[in-house]
Amino acid sequence: MIEPTSTSLWPLLMTSMRRATRRPFQYVLFVLGVALGVAMMVSVDLANGSATKAFQLSTDAITGRATHRLVSGPGGIDQELYVQLRRELGYTNSAPLVDGYVNIPEFGDQPFRLFGVDPFAEPPFRSYLGGVGAGDGGPGQFNPNALTTFLSEPNSLFVLSSLAAENGIPLGGEITLDRAGEMTTVTIAGLLDPQDESNQRALSGIVFADISTAQEILRMQGKLTTIDLIIEDEADQAAIEAILPDGVRLENTAASSNAIQQMTAAFELNLTALSLLALLVGMFLIYNTVTFSVVQRRPMFAILRCLGVTGGQLFQLILVEAVILSLLGSLIGLVLGVILGRSLIVLITQTINSFYFVVNVRSVIVDPWSLGKGVFFGVAAALIASFFPALEAYRTTPGSGLRRSTLESKVEGLLPKLFGAWIILCAIGAGLLALPGRNLIVAFAGLFAILIGFALVTPPVTVTLMNWAVRPMNALFGAIGRMAPRDITRSLSRTSVAIAALMTAVSVIVGVSIMIGSFRGTVVQWLDQTLQADIFISPTSATANRVEGSLNPEVVSALTEWEGVTASSTARVVQVFSPQFDRPITVAGVNGDVSQGQRPYAWLPDGWDHDDVWNALATGDGVILSEPLVLREELSYPPEPITLETNQGAVDFPVVAVMYDYSSDQGMIWMGSDNYQAKWNDTEISTIALFIDENGNPDDMVDDMRRTFAGRQDLVINSNRSLRETSIDIFDQTFAITSALRLLATIVAFIGVLSALMSLQLERKRELGVLRATGMTLRQMWQLSFLETGLMGLVAGLIAIPTGFVLAWVLIYVINVRSFGWTLQMDLQPAYFLQALAVALVAALLAAIYPSFKLGQMIIASAIRSD
């Protein structure tokens, strides 16, 4: 009996290594495919993670060891409640807090959280004040003098030591706090110098003041934002709840922080999906490279099989090569990902600050988990892409010298199956998309199924189109024109993968462009309809798209009485807790409609019109919901009354309309200002819109107002036109990250085409040598290369058009609705499709330059000798 002998892959790997040194380019392309895919994934993951981590750290730093907190509506908590807690209940595990967002011009563009604390109540909750140095006590040393200054001197601040040093502000130096346009000069009384990095990071977006200073700066005299509590048993909780006035509620700190983070989940998932697309395109590239390396080595594999190497060993060899190369690619991808993440974090933070919550992200946090995930996906993608080529290697028999032609005839046999796969995958995709519910992962799975389906149909479509192309190409370019489409068909196993990769990337460009264009068009139309006032005024804000703080009442009365102003409409925009949805919701108390009746509605009660709705608002008989709120909370039509926590306890508000709204994907509620003021006892005004005399010039008036209010309150005063422009700028800024990711996917596809061409031309070296020997000039050879790649680009572009359209449809009508709850009008413009063709053609033609250049350098005789 023959005993099985132990076998080693080492000698086989030696042959691979020798090959790698002789033909490094193919291996470089493999590594590049993995590296770019991993880089995109990791960069998005790190940027998302850094934003989340920054938010978490700042929340943790603020929450400290608090288990619960008392919160209330926009007016804040009366500080008497804190006194009552301490005196009546004797509850010492409590700390008062006042916080809000400010800009600090000396510290750059990012918003800072001003945190007003009582240093004596702090120790059970947070320990950072124990690390206050004054510059003379050394880092981490408590300095009692600093604390005395902090308490006794008004407008004193503690800031992170490194933050002050970075911006060149010394201890005792002055900085300006800009709260809703009102400037306060404060002195740095102490420098915080926490020893651990996470606290350093957490405190980098926070400045601390004494509670009375914070109340003054944030215009919250006598009020607290929250009262932090450490509650250890249920009896304490019950006792505290018993004394709470209406409008104040006890919340669990962990649950509320989690709820806020959930706001960005859909946004982050969309980015992750886009980054996975790059990995998918990268997989085509890997598949192409590995197939090529297997086909090229078939004769050698056949010899090895004769010498006793098993099919299984060849299979292993290909997969081990894939693992080694993908590990290398992944490592490069990680480095690129961290670099790229630094750029993406800026874009992501802008969007989060504009639409979700304020977060101050100063750097990319390199999370080992993200890096590990990147390596895992890189290697997994390479293994999946290498599986079928490895199977080809496994099937090598000692007698077979299976060459390209055999592989091509196999591909030819696959064409009807690929067509069938397209139909099946599209049906699966459509089925997944049609599933009821709002599950975004299922929707993306459906989208990917369709996209892969279209990639699989690329080979049969390519063959058909190339067969059609022979005659016209022959008429146009003669023999070379005839050869180009036939060359593509003959090398279908390689060309079709490159075309599919390019097609996928270009279809993403088309799909996302149509989606963004449609979104933009819808928003522009919505702005045209809703913004009918001539001038809009709001306080300056820490973020671009949201209003923080309020307008000075004197400013409001001056504006409403301004000469030439015929009417005005004010709004108070605040966050209010909804016990029904267990999260805060933006509520706007308004005293009129800036759209003057032109606002589009998603739903109105039967027989109602715009006037009925706004009359109901004015009389306090109902509220308007935004469409995203209805979709996000899966409310039915007609919507049931909405429950909100007010100063009078939980109140139900009947719904009288649902409006289209593109300012927030979290949902919004509008109600009459009287109704709002009565329920929350808040008379502040956040924004005001002015209608002016028809002879008035809004731009001149804006200039006058800016001059008048200079030095009183920093205001954002916009004419109708400039507000629209600003809104569209914010929109474009939000989608900047999408454009960046699209570009990266195209680069990966470009490399895919380049790789395919390099492989093809290497394979065809002998044939091209013969052509040169029989009289083909260098120019004609370039022409042949460009015709081939041009045709490949054209086919990719042509297939990308319907694919991109389907992608756009799914993005607009499924993904977008499930992610953000916005109804968009699809806006199909020929430019998107022409752009697809142009991008595909240019990418393919550019990819031909280097291989053609290399061919130009070939020695004809050695090309003919080559096998």
Added chain:
Amino acid sequence: MSNNKIIRFENLKKGFPEGNRIRHVLNGVSIGFDEGKFTALLGPSGSGKSTLLNLACGIEEPDAGDVYIKDVAITQLTDHDRTLFRRDNIGFIFQFFNLIPTLTVLENIILPQELAGKKRRDIESAAIELLDKVGLADRRDTFPDRLSGGEQQRVAICRALAHDPWLVLADEPTGNLDSKTGVIVMDLLLKLTSEAGKTLIMATHSPQVVTLADRVFRVQSSTLVEDVEHVPAARPQFIEDA
């Protein structure tokens, strides 16, 4: 050397790197070839026969020396001009046929002329006539992968002759064929070239082919040595139906 030779090699040198050293295949070859004659190049594998043919048609460049064809120093031409010269004046037959797989038999034959900008309708009939002579007229729309080795080499001969070159270079044209097919192919090649009075230079291992040559050279020690005792044998009866 006499200047009336139609092809002249002057002090031709060519070497190939092998590891750290250069292996000199041709080392100062100076020789001339007569117009309208069949010259055979003999020598073991790797001796430099193919290199000599490659240098003669300009698809390889010498390390030193010049190649003159009809008094044109093709070694002094640019790559572009050399290509055009080759396209107009030289036909090349390879050992491995080297037909273009994406072109039909007829398209392969007319390719050099099409590359030269000639209209298909103007050149097609002559190509079909040639195909007829080699017995493959009915296969003109077939792709090369459907042909046997012998058929492929017959097509390759047609391709080398279709543009009516005066010089035909053949690199072991029967080296990849069985002996019977080899004889048929060789007969055809000799018949077609001699009928048209073309100059034929052929690298070969075949002693039978050598007997038919007008002149025979051996590649020895990196130089060419003429077999001065060689007397051309009478050419056999060409296959009538070829």
